Amino acid sequence: MKLTEQQIKDSPDARGHFGAYGGRFVSETLIDSLEHLESEYRRLREDPDFLARFNSDLADYVGRPTPLYHADRLSSELGGASIWLKREDLCHTGAHKVNNTIGQALLAKFLGKPRVIAETGAGQHGVATATVAARLGLKCKIYMGAEDVRRQAVNVYRMKLLGAEVEAVEGGTRTLKDAMNEALRDWVTNVDDTFYIIGTVAGPHPYPMMVRDFQSVIGRETRQQCLEKNGALPDALVACVGGGSNAIGLFHPFLGDESVAMYGVEAGGYGIESGQHAAPLSAGRPGVLHGNRTYLMEDEYGQISGTHSVSAGLDYPGVGPEHSWLKDIGRVNYVSVTDDEAMDGFRRLTAVEGIMPALETAHAIAWAIKLAPQMRPDQSIVINLSGRGDKDMDTVARMDNIEVEGR
Amino acid sequence: MSRIEQRLTALGEQRRKGLIPYITAGDPNTGETLRIMHSLVASGADLIELGVPFSDPMADGPVIQRACERALANGCTSRDVLEVVRRFRETDTETPVVLMGYLNPVEAMGYEAFAENAAQAGVDGVLMVDLPPEEAGEVVPWFRAQGLDLIFLISPTTSDERIRRMGEHSSGYVYYVSLKGVTGSASIDAGAVEERVAHIRELTELPVGVGFGIRDAETAGAIGRVSDAIIVGSVIVDCIGRHPEGGDSLHQALKSLVKPLRDSLDTP
Ligand SMILES: Cc1ncc(COP(=O)(O)O)c(C=O)c1O
Numbered sequence: 175m176k177l178t179e180q181q182i183k184d185s186p187d188a189r190g191h192f193g194a195y196g197g198r199f200v201s202e203t204l205i206d207s208l209e210h211l212e213s214e215y216r217r218l219r220e221d222p223d224f225l226a227r228f229n230s231d232l233a234d235y236v237g238r239p240t241p242l243y244h245a246d247r248l249s250s251e252l253g254g255a256s257i258w259l260k261r262e263d264l265c266h267t268g269a270h271k272v273n274n275t276i277g278q279a280l281l282a283k284f285l286g287k288p289r290v291i292a293e294t295g296a297g298q299h300g301v302a303t304a305t306v307a308a309r310l311g312l313k314c315k316i317y318m319g320a321e322d323v324r325r326q327a328v329n330v331y332r333m334k335l336l337g338a339e340v341e342a343v344e345g346g347t348r349t350l351k352d353a354m355n356e357a358l359r360d361w362v363t364n365v366d367d368t369f370y371i372i373g374t375v376a377g378p379h380p381y382p383m384m385v386r387d388f389q390s391v392i393g394r395e396t397r398q399q400c401l402e403k404n405g406a407l408p409d410a411l412v413a414c415v416g417g418g419s420n421a422i423g424l425f426h427p428f429l430g431d432e433s434v435a436m437y438g439v440e441a442g443g444y445g446i447e448s449g450q451h452a453a454p455l456s457a458g459r460p461g462v463l464h465g466n467r468t469y470l471m472e473d474e475y476g477q478i479s480g481t482h483s484v485s486a487g488l489d490y491p492g493v494g495p496e497h498s499w500l501k502d503i504g505r506v507n508y509v510s511v512t513d514d515e516a517m518d519g520f521r522r523l524t525a526v527e528g529i530m531p532a533l534e535t536a537h538a539i540a541w542a543i544k545l546a547p548q549m550r551p552d553q554s555i556v557i558n559l560s561g562r563g564d565k566d567m568d569t570v571a572r573m574d575n576i577e578v579e580g581r
Numbered sequence: 582m583s584r585i586e587q588r589l590t591a592l593g594e595q596r597r598k599g600l601i602p603y604i605t606a607g608d609p610n611t612g613e614t615l616r617i618m619h620s621l622v623a624s625g626a627d628l629i630e631l632g633v634p635f636s637d638p639m640a641d642g643p644v645i646q647r648a649c650e651r652a653l654a655n656g657c658t659s660r661d662v663l664e665v666v667r668r669f670r671e672t673d674t675e676t677p678v679v680l681m682g683y684l685n686p687v688e689a690m691g692y693e694a695f696a697e698n699a700a701q702a703g704v705d706g707v708l709m710v711d712l713p714p715e716e717a718g719e720v721v722p723w724f725r726a727q728g729l730d731l732i733f734l735i736s737p738t739t740s741d742e743r744i745r746r747m748g749e750h751s752s753g754y755v756y757y758v759s760l761k762g763v764t765g766s767a768s769i770d771a772g773a774v775e776e777r778v779a780h781i782r783e784l785t786e787l788p789v790g791v792g793f794g795i796r797d798a799e800t801a802g803a804i805g806r807v808s809d810a811i812i813v814g815s816v817i818v819d820c821i822g823r824h825p826e827g828g829d830s831l832h833q834a835l836k837s838l839v840k841p842l843r844d845s846l847d848t849p
Binding site: 189197198199200201202203205206207345346351352354355358359362363364365366461462463464465470472474475476477478 | 639
């Protein structure tokens with residue numbers, strides 16, 4: 175379906191709704207802070223000082239613009255559309271997450287909050303938050319599910335080196351959703367001096383809008399780079415979807431371009447039919463969690479289900495509300511690939527292009543590997559290479575039954 | 582007049598303060614929940630807030646989180662919670678019961694079906710922690726149609742405009758969350774509560790219940806003097822958690838916890 179400029183501008187509406195999704199479903203104690211955050215954000219995003227600082231940080235600290243790289247060998251091996259990689263893995267700290275943390279930490283600074291907190295799954299958002307907190311001299315506490323602390327040990331150590339306190343959350347399923355519950359509890363308690371830096375386009379309004387705005391730099395650059403390098407817009411965009419921040423960042427500036435097809439790739443885990451996955455858009459239904467209405471994985475009684483994915487960053491039972499809306503109106507195709515397919519994608523990109531993607535990102539690669547041969551050689555695909563795979567060495571080595579020495 | 586209104590009006594006429602204990606349904610099991618409800622009434626409870634367990638209780642501290650986990654591990658569903666209320670009503674038709682929980686389990690059943698089933702079971706009111714009045718437009722008519730009171734939380738930072746808006750949507754009572762934090766947090770400042778409750782009374786005619794942070798008889802008395810009712814949750818849920826075997830020892834322990842709260846409220 176074609177989206178008009180006006181529809182894009184009106185999403186979200188004044189109350190944070192994307193169609194039937196989004197909104198602000200939180201306990202009363204947070205409402206006032208969210209209203210304040212929203213009005214301050216709306217003011218600051220027009221403020222020349224704030225914008226100048228944000229843009230110079232993106233350029234000189236993050237290293238933007240990130241390159242748009244032509245994956246020549248992969249393209250010719252697949253024998254279809256030519257494949258381009260938007261290299262968010264080259265951002266400082268190794269993933270797109272930092273685009274958003276730079277923005278929110280600056281907000282915290284402008285609002286005079288001395289302390290920031292964040293939830294993290296793979297640890298990338300935690301590392302990005304700890305990094306900007308160190309740089310801005312903010313106190314920092316990171317909540318991480320105990321299960322994720324185990325599988326992303328390197329990132330836990332990085333956060334600690336950066337001066338953050340890391341709390342392993344033992345409640346619930348001990349993954350990202352529980353880390354988010356705990357961060358929300360911290361925020362309710364310390365709302366006067368604390369800024370909650372949410373790591374994806376989820377949570378109560380204004381977070382999904384704010385995080386999307388900060389991440390949209392990915393799509394704006396991609397658009398310009400495609401026009402410069404190819405003289406044309408891409409035919410398809412592919413991105414992995416956990417909460418959905420790297421995907422919306424790439425997609426959003428293209429929503430009005432009818433010719434651009436979009437694929438959001440969810441974590442299919444052991445396969446959708448196994449029930450052991452993290453693909454709410456592919457196999458869930460609408461409900462309310464973490465402050466917004468969106469597609470969720472839940473049982474018939476509305477209890478949130480446990481999820482499974484080989485990648486900690488996609489292991490979340492919900493998804494940003496804007497994606498739920500884009501699914502319902504048919505603007506974006508949401509698909510899934512299994513753990514095994516993602517691992518194949520990881521190995522293929524590593525072997526053919528010398529680029530080792532994060533396991534989250536490997537889901538997008540795996541889908542593009544299926545998509546490209548069905549397209550013509552004069553067509554092009556941009557994959558959001560959301561992060562690098564260094565943090566996943568332990569996981570991959572374990573699958574190969576190899577103990578990585580020195581730890 | 583709803584059962585909640587009747588009860589709170591009667592208390593007001595007697596110049597007495599309401600005691601509202603909170604427990605999580607299904608912890609340690611639904612049979613025990615039913616017995617706990619009766620014994621709370623016997624110890625002086627005026628109204629019962631019955632928690633509907635949820636997998637992600639983000640406004641609750643560790644005590645109620647663990648209770649939710651235990652209840653869900655026992656397989657307690659929202660249907661089972663309604664069944665507990667139905668059985669409670671077989672012998673107690675006077676004590677109001679308010680379901681307290683999160684929106685998603687209600688949505689999963691469907692607003693219309695939930696409202697109908699709850700009213701049939703004998704529920705009097707519903708409080709959904711993550712449903713602010715701005716998002717309640719779709720829910721309110723279904724609950725109204727079944728004569729269920731919808732109760733909202735007011736926090737130390739709720740604006741006057743929003744308190745008025747809650748007044749329009751809600752009935753029964755309003756629940757003043759006396760501190761910034763999750764359930765079971767540190768104790769509260771009666772002086773600050775008094776000021777705030779006085780202000781809330783200027784904006785709504787509904788009775789004001791105060792909860793979060795009331796852990797002992799002394800605080801109960803102090804808060805009771807400046808409000809219409811007190812809500813006590815975590816200390817009771819904690820007591821239940823320490824008696825997983827249920828039975829007599831649990832009921833004795835609950836009695837020695839709740840009685841002093843009642844006495845303190847009744848001491849002018
Ligand atoms: C490299 C990378 N890509 C993607 C994600 C998933 O998040 P989102 O869907 O918000 O982009 C993560 C999350 O940790 C990540 O580290």
